[in-house]
Amino acid sequence: MCCKFKWFLGSSFLLLTALSVWTGWVMAQPAQKTDKEPNHEWLLPDENLMLPFKEQQPIYFVNRSQNAAEWDSLKDFWNVVTETAVDPKTGQSVTRKAVKIKVPLGLTSNPPVPVENPMTVAKWKLGKKLYYDVELSSNATISCASCHDPKRGFTDQSPVSTGINGQLGGLSAPTVINSAYNPLQFWNGRAASLEEQSQGPPQNPVEMFDGEGNAWARVVARIRSNPDYVKEFAQVFGTLPTRDTIAKAIAAYERTVLSGNSIHDRAELAMRKRLEEDDAGKQELLASDYAKVLKEAFASKDTYALKALRLDPEKDQGKIEAIAQSLANGRNLFVNKARCSACHAGDNFTDNTFHNLGVGVKDGKIPASAIGRYEAQPSGHKNPDLYGAFKTPTLRHLLETAPYMHDGSEKTLEEVVEFYEKGGNPNPYLDIKMRDEDAEREWYKAKAEGRDYTGPKAYVYNGKPIVPLRLGLTAKEKRDLVLFLRALQGDPLPAIVADPTLMPK
Secondary structure, three states, rough: OOHHHHHHHHHHHHHHHHHHHHHHHHHHHHOOOOOOOOOOOOOOOOOOOOOOHOOOOOEEEOOOOOHHHHHHHHOOOEEEEEEEEEEEOOOOOEEEEEEEEEEEOOOOOOOOOOOOOOOHHHHHHHHHHHHHOOHHHOOOOOOOHHHEEEHOEEEEOOOEEEOOHHEOOOOOOOOOOOHHHHHOOOOOOEEOOOOHHHHHHHHOOOOOOOOOOHHHHHHHHHHHHHHHHHHHHHHHOOOOHHHHHHHHHHHHHOOOOOOOOOOOHHHHHHHHHHHOOOOOOOOOOOHHHHHHHHHHHHHOOOOHHHOOOOOOOOOOOHHHHHHHHHHHHHHHHHHOOOOOOOOOOOOOOOOEEEEEEOOOOEOOOOOHHHHHHHHHHHOOOHHHHHOOEOOHHHHOOHHOOOOOOOOOOEEEEEHHHHHHHOOOOOOOOOOOEEEEEEHHHHHHHHHOOOOOOOOOEEEOOOOOOOEEEOOOOOOHHHHHHHHHHHHHOOOOOOOHHOOOOOOOO
């Protein structure tokens, strides 16, 4: 065979191969949408379909720290008011209804609201309806509320959640309560907003998706098949239902799942009022502040708040002083000896960051399913210090969100305190805040000087000592600390939020 013929055959083969690859690539591309096939991901709004400006009812948040006078004037969580506003199309002033939400005491800022997803009553109602709708799942068996049930503290009170076809997930469902304040969502922080978080479960093959076809295309098709939904989405967003607008609506509802006004919040307010009357006073919570609000709770028969502290509203008034002292002691321990506030800080009792506590670790080994924040970080930004680290959860409403930890491994608050008492579970990536740094330095010093280390037990991984920091709490201190945690239980969530059958008129 001549060289020219060989060259021709070789070139033809390469050309055919290239054409085959190109054809396969083209066939793999998603079909372009036509006017007859509306995009399921997003659509630009047609304002002509939306409710007239005068009929749109905005939702505003009001918190006591930023507007005490208005906050005090609001009677309920959900308050319908009348406002005068300028219609941007006509420039005319119109009178319309609006809703002002009284942010619970203890939350000193309003939930952040993205500029692209302003709050309205119609959007909130649509989001609430979707939150409880099983049509978001492939086989119409699972809704958002299945794992985040208002009757169970917006969790499912299980170590791990049960999804589609009875499948068990790998983590305990975090509460939706006060999640509006989280800068990152999910235990590993892989979602940057409530809008982004709400898109996860419908496409998760363990939670709501059967794995067949495009998960969101099918969700949107099911929602579009409902004429009521089509009408509501047109009025709220000016489009057919889309993935974008479904996410926005659900997030608008979740943004109002708020908890506060706990006994501790009331004691802090009592302290501030006391300091206003006594300029020489020190900004420090006293047992007398707790006693004052406990007396008020007994007088008003606040059964919910009192039972959170295991107090009988009819029989236990004589225990007020002792309970108040225990609460003051518990708070002092929380901030100091027990070191809880190192991570559980601020209004929502979380630093909104990620820590490796050794939860789920056995013999120093982190399970492949418990990589945590490290797994969620994009390539090029992975931090080994966050291997096995999970988000610090809020401590509000704890009595309805057991079991605790990201794997639901601790059944009671007492068990949680014991877990921290021993310094968590040792592993190579145990968070620095869980470690006895003085003991670790002593280990290095002893090794350098050629002598035996005699301090607390050190676990050595690749030549690096890890010494869990024991708290050294007494039995009474543990009881006082747990009592303080129970005092963070807020009011029952208002029915307008927690009752799926109740909608504003």
